[in-house]
Amino acid sequence: MIRIPALTAAAAVLCLSALPGLANEMERVPPVTHPATQKECGECHMAFQPGLLPAQSWNRIMDGLADHFGDNASLPADAVADIRAYLTANAGRGDGTLLRITEQRWFVHEHRKRHLGNRAKSFADCQACHQDAARGLYEDD
Amino acid sequence: MKRLSSACAAAALLLTAGAALPARADAARDAILTAYAAEAQREDSGFTGFDAARGRALYMGPHTGGKAETPACATCHTPDPTRSGQHQKTGRSIDPMAVSANPARFTNATDVEKRFSRDCPAVLGRACTAREKGDFITYLTGKP
Structure with missing residues (x-):
């Protein structure tokens, strides 16, 4: 009888269970816990979780609120600093040269077979399809 | 007995708070309108007051x-x-503008100014005057 060392077996189980987690690491992100971010960002779109963009992207977004993807989203300087600090301290990974979450490679990959149809006006409306998106839960597709 | 009295106190507090909240909101809205009226007077010495019909047209x-x-x-x-609105681009739901449906409307001067400063250029291509702001709030405050 061939005996599989317990450690190897445990490692194999761990790898197997870790794999889906790695593939879908953006399906569960920590929710927004900063009231100013919730209020100001959440006024025009869902307050996206800081983990959905890298710090460089957040910095560039907070630098350009006067022309925020075509809309004026200006805020007083103290509010900008406050929100910037929260977003960058809790930022995720990704391409810092891309400003839109919807342009990040993982996002494009996850949504490559999805069509908005009549469900949502844009991919920025996460909750149109992901009911618990505001709580950072995106598994329900 | 002690529990009963504290429950009564809590109920009394709730009652007074419930009565005080709309009154405080109304006072805050009145203060915002008063400030816009003073500004409208400075902008135009012929200003005689806000008008809901002009606000509706706006x-x-x-x-x-x-x-x-x-x-x-x-x-x-x-x-x-x-009724609730919807952001033109993102589809985000917007709470009703009419005070009758949303008593918190026009109760925070900073927020009110922020919205006018963003939305007037998007709709009119320019800033709103103080008279326009007051007309707008007057219309939406009186709308049943």
């Missing part, structure tokens, strides 16, 4: 000069301000 539009996608306040806030 709300309904359509206007030119702003963004093509947003020719009126009603574009996003819908022609019935007692």
Whole structure:
């Protein structure tokens, strides 16, 4: 009888269970816990979780609120600093040269077979399809 | 007995708070309107007061000069301000503009100014005057 060392077996189980987690690491992100971010960002779109963009992207977004993807989203300087600090301290990974979450490679990959149809006006409306998106839960597709 | 009395105290507190909240909101809205009236007076010495009908016309539009996608306040806030609106681009739900449906409207001066400073250029292509702001709030405060 061939005996599989317990450690190897445990490692194999761990790898197997870790794999889906790695593939879908953006399906569960920590929710927004900063009231100013919730209020100001959440006024025009869902307050996206800081983990959905890298710090460089957040910095560039907070630098350009006067022309925020075509809309004026200006805020007083103290509010900008406050929100910037929260977003960058809790930022995720990704391409810092891309400003839109919807342009990040993982996002494009996850949504490559999805069509908005009549469900949502844009991919920025996460909750149109992901009911618990505001709580950072995106598994329900 | 002690529990009963504290429960009564809590109930009394709730009652007074419930009665005080709309009153405080109304006072805050009145203060915002008073400030806009003073500013409107400075802008135009002939200013005689705000007008709900002018506010309604401003709300309904359509206007030119702003963004093509947003020719009126009603574009996003819908022609019935007692209903929830929807952000033109993102689809985000917007709470009703009419005070009758949303008593928290126009109770925070900073927020009110922020919205006018963003939305007037998007709809009209320019800033709103103090008179326009007051007309707008007057219309939406009186709308049943």
